Amino acid sequence: xxxxxxLLFIVICLLPLxxxxxxxxxxxxxxxxxxxxxxxxWKEKIFNGKTEYGVKEGFLFGRTKENSSALxxxxxxxxxxxxxxxxxxxxxxxxxxxxxxxxxxxxDYPMRVIIVFPARIFLNSKAIAYAWDPKAPKDTIxxxxxxxxxxxxxxxxxxxxxxxxTENRNVLxxxxxxxxxxxxxxxxxxxxxxxxxxEKQWSEGxxxxxxxxxxx
Amino acid sequence: MEEQKQYIVRKKYFIRGDIQRRYxxxxxxxxxxPAFLVAxxxxxxxxxxxxxxxxxxxxxxxxxxxxLKKIGYIMLIGLPIVFVFIFFWGVIISHRFAxxxxxxxxxxxxxxxxxxxIRVKFRKRDRLDNLSQLLNKLLDEFARGKKGG
Numbered sequence: 040x041x042x043x044x045x046l047l048f049i050v051i052c053l054l055p056l057x058x059x060x061x062x063x064x065x066x067x068x069x070x071x072x073x074x075x076x077x078x079x080x081w082k083e084k085i086f087n088g089k090t091e092y093g094v095k096e097g098f099l100f101g102r103t104k105e106n107s108s109a110l111x112x113x114x115x116x117x118x119x120x121x122x123x124x125x126x127x128x129x130x131x132x133x134x135x136x137x138x139x140x141x142x143x144x145x146x147d148y149p150m151r152v153i154i155v156f157p158a159r160i161f162l163n164s165k166a167i168a169y170a171w172d173p174k175a176p177k178d179t180i181x182x183x184x185x186x187x188x189x190x191x192x193x194x195x196x197x198x199x200x201x202x203x204x205t206e207n208r209n210v211l212x213x214x215x216x217x218x219x220x221x222x223x224x225x226x227x228x229x230x231x232x233x234x235x236x237x238e239k240q241w242s243e244g245x246x247x248x249x250x251x252x253x254x255x
Numbered sequence: 256m257e258e259q260k261q262y263i264v265r266k267k268y269f270i271r272g273d274i275q276r277r278y279x280x281x282x283x284x285x286x287x288x289p290a291f292l293v294a295x296x297x298x299x300x301x302x303x304x305x306x307x308x309x310x311x312x313x314x315x316x317x318x319x320x321x322x323l324k325k326i327g328y329i330m331l332i333g334l335p336i337v338f339v340f341i342f343f344w345g346v347i348i349s350h351r352f353a354x355x356x357x358x359x360x361x362x363x364x365x366x367x368x369x370x371x372x373i374r375v376k377f378r379k380r381d382r383l384d385n386l387s388q389l390l391n392k393l394l395d396e397f398a399r400g401k402k403g404g
């Protein structure tokens with residue numbers, strides 16, 4: 040059979056578009072090779088002033104003193120029953136000074152990785168935020184101070200800074216543990232948040248990559 | 256010389272009988288229901304779009320929900336005042352429709368009762384001059400026929 044050279048050319052051109060995510064087993068991967076990905080792959084959601092986000096040496100950094108804004112990226116067709124794994128590598132550069140207890144007066148974290156579960160009625164949308172907490176034990180689950188629709192799960196515990204850690208979380212299991220039921224709808228987005236708007240103190244964190252939807 | 260038009264002046268805003276109540280009901284419903292629907296749709300649409308913009312549930316609850324509550328309180332105070340205005344406006348408008356009909360009923364009842372001197376008059380703002388002229392011509396003919404009779 041003779042292959043048409045034009046068709047062959049198109050196939051060769053399309054090859055790079057087969058995403059690395061598919062090859063890696065994740066439905067979507069986020070890395071930070073250059074500053075431009077912050078514009079092409081992420082949207083910024085500003086809640087209380089702008090956190091400074093940037094890219095250096097192949098990782099994302101976020102730093103803020105008194106602001107709170109998040110990076111947000113929509114994810115389609117993330118079936119948690121087949122691909123529940125969320126994986127990322129992160130480190131803390133500077134913890135904001137905490138209240139030091141579980142009173143949840145402060146919700147400032149140097150880095151949170153957030154999975155958003157949209158709902159038909161926006162008030163019912165839910166989220167789980169994986170946080171690095173300097174004091175609370177790993178796997179502790181908190182309600183957010185403002186709504187029980189957002190659960191904060193301590194994915195990493197300890198006050199050490201400038202140490203890269205890799206996390207692998209089963210989002211479906213974490214969701215069930217946090218909310219007591221399976222999610223009604225698929226996750227709609229992944230977010231990264233560095234904030235310090237509660238305590239108005241420096242907060243800094245880094246992420247090297249976020250891989251979404253790996254097989255269990 | 257042109258006959259000087261005679262008008263009557265509105266004295267009562269709410270006439271007895273069923274007609275004005277029906278008109279009033281229709282006017283109030285046709286004012287409140289679309290206003291309520293449009294307001295509710297706008298309210299939800301704006302809230303939904305702002306929620307999409309905020310994206311994260313804690314941001315929605317921290318920033319959007321307090322604003323929605325505030326709007327809710329303002330509407331709770333404002334809506335009864337608006338409803339009162341709509342009611343009074345409805346009374347005025349319904350009276351404009353029902354008044355001439357009521358007036359005509361009364362006049363025709365008097366004519367049928369034997370008072371052939373009655374002539375139909377409407378209010379100036381009813382804009383029913385042509386109708387009153389035609390009816391009065393009819394009454395003139397009727398009175399002449401009765402006298403010739």
